[in-house]
Amino acid sequence: MSDAAGPSLTTQTDVSKIISVDAMGGDNGPATVVAGLSQFLRTASDAHILLHGPEERLQKLIDKRGLSSRVTIRHAEDVVAMTDKPSNVLRHGKNTSMWSSVEAVRNGEAGVCVSCGNTGGLMAISMMRLRKAEGVNRPAIACLWPSRNPQGFNVMLDAGADIRADQDDLLTYALMGASYARNAFDLDRPRIGLLNVGVEEHKGRAELKVAHDIIGRSAAAGAYDYVGFIEGGDLPSDKIDVIVTDGFTGNVALKTGEGTATLISELLRSSLMRNPISMLGALFARGSLNHLRRRIDPRRVNGGVFLGLNKTVVKSHGSADATGIAAALNLAYRLGQTGFSDKLAARVASAATLAQDISTDISAD
Numbered sequence: 001m002s003d004a005a006g007p008s009l010t011t012q013t014d015v016s017k018i019i020s021v022d023a024m025g026g027d028n029g030p031a032t033v034v035a036g037l038s039q040f041l042r043t044a045s046d047a048h049i050l051l052h053g054p055e056e057r058l059q060k061l062i063d064k065r066g067l068s069s070r071v072t073i074r075h076a077e078d079v080v081a082m083t084d085k086p087s088n089v090l091r092h093g094k095n096t097s098m099w100s101s102v103e104a105v106r107n108g109e110a111g112v113c114v115s116c117g118n119t120g121g122l123m124a125i126s127m128m129r130l131r132k133a134e135g136v137n138r139p140a141i142a143c144l145w146p147s148r149n150p151q152g153f154n155v156m157l158d159a160g161a162d163i164r165a166d167q168d169d170l171l172t173y174a175l176m177g178a179s180y181a182r183n184a185f186d187l188d189r190p191r192i193g194l195l196n197v198g199v200e201e202h203k204g205r206a207e208l209k210v211a212h213d214i215i216g217r218s219a220a221a222g223a224y225d226y227v228g229f230i231e232g233g234d235l236p237s238d239k240i241d242v243i244v245t246d247g248f249t250g251n252v253a254l255k256t257g258e259g260t261a262t263l264i265s266e267l268l269r270s271s272l273m274r275n276p277i278s279m280l281g282a283l284f285a286r287g288s289l290n291h292l293r294r295r296i297d298p299r300r301v302n303g304g305v306f307l308g309l310n311k312t313v314v315k316s317h318g319s320a321d322a323t324g325i326a327a328a329l330n331l332a333y334r335l336g337q338t339g340f341s342d343k344l345a346a347r348v349a350s351a352a353t354l355a356q357d358i359s360t361d362i363s364a365d
Helices: 030-043 055-064 086-092 097-106 119-130 167-185 206-217 247-272 276-284 286-296 322-337 340-364
Strands: 018-022 048-053 071-075 112-115 140-146 153-157 191-195 225-230 242-244 304-307 312-315
Touching: 018 097, 018 322, 030 048, 030 055, 030 322, 048 055, 048 097, 055 071, 071 097, 086 119, 097 112, 097 119, 097 312, 112 322, 119 304, 119 312, 140 167, 140 247, 153 167, 153 247, 167 191, 167 206, 167 242, 167 304, 167 322, 167 340, 191 206, 191 247, 206 225, 247 276, 312 322, 322 340
Parallel strands: 018 048, 018 112, 048 071, 112 312, 153 242, 191 225, 191 242
Antiparallel strands: 140 153, 140 304, 304 312
């Protein structure tokens, strides 16, 4: 139903259960987004969606799947293209579905925003409309990395919000990542690792060495355990829960991991279909192979969370299919239910003064 068709969702349900969704940002169009909504809503019986985009087009898709009672459409005529520069989006994007979806969270109509659209544009709008939390210099994108841990994933940030990060930024990422891990995985004391070219303390850039000291000294106040430097091979390990790095390194690692997972899946399928004997073996091992496929499926970890803002925004892959979009919505819903954005802002703000004091002490040493 559109806004004009009845009372607003906020008069019917808790705002934390409402997700604001940009229907138009993905590579596969709004039909895929609505298919993902359908999958998600089957598992979240009390969730509601505020869907942004051309009303007439979206209404047909919603009606076809019988979702009118669970979805409110907010009309937005324009779309942020993947090729649009962030500066252009800020100047001319007020009538887009992306802007509208963020604005709904800013106005308290929804608890979390989800978009498959242009990452730079979404970050620019989010920073402008939602503002950075106190004590945050550079927001970060946190992604989930499949791991050997009981929860099945490690948190990695930054995954590409900003290619730069000094020692104070890396400490902030550690604090935000720890807060995210607590709320996403119910971990009382997340284990933090700082990504480097080696685990020895003399290796790495100067800012990494200072960050190593600051993050270690802040562990007690931040309620996390610091394991020190880690290497690329530790990303899927069970020795850490949170991986801290700059956005350039994190984004390269993320895209490499996703590409490798897809390659392994394709090579495995090709090998199993090579001849009748291998096909018979695949039939007997079907259960184990399906389990492996689910563990390495990039769609299951779709959804990067923008950390360091006053509200929560989840960025889905632009190429996500319905399963991937449903995964991003599930993540957004869980974070909305825990009151994550308020907890994160309080944690970072309380630690900002501590970080400055530690940095001053180190400079004086």
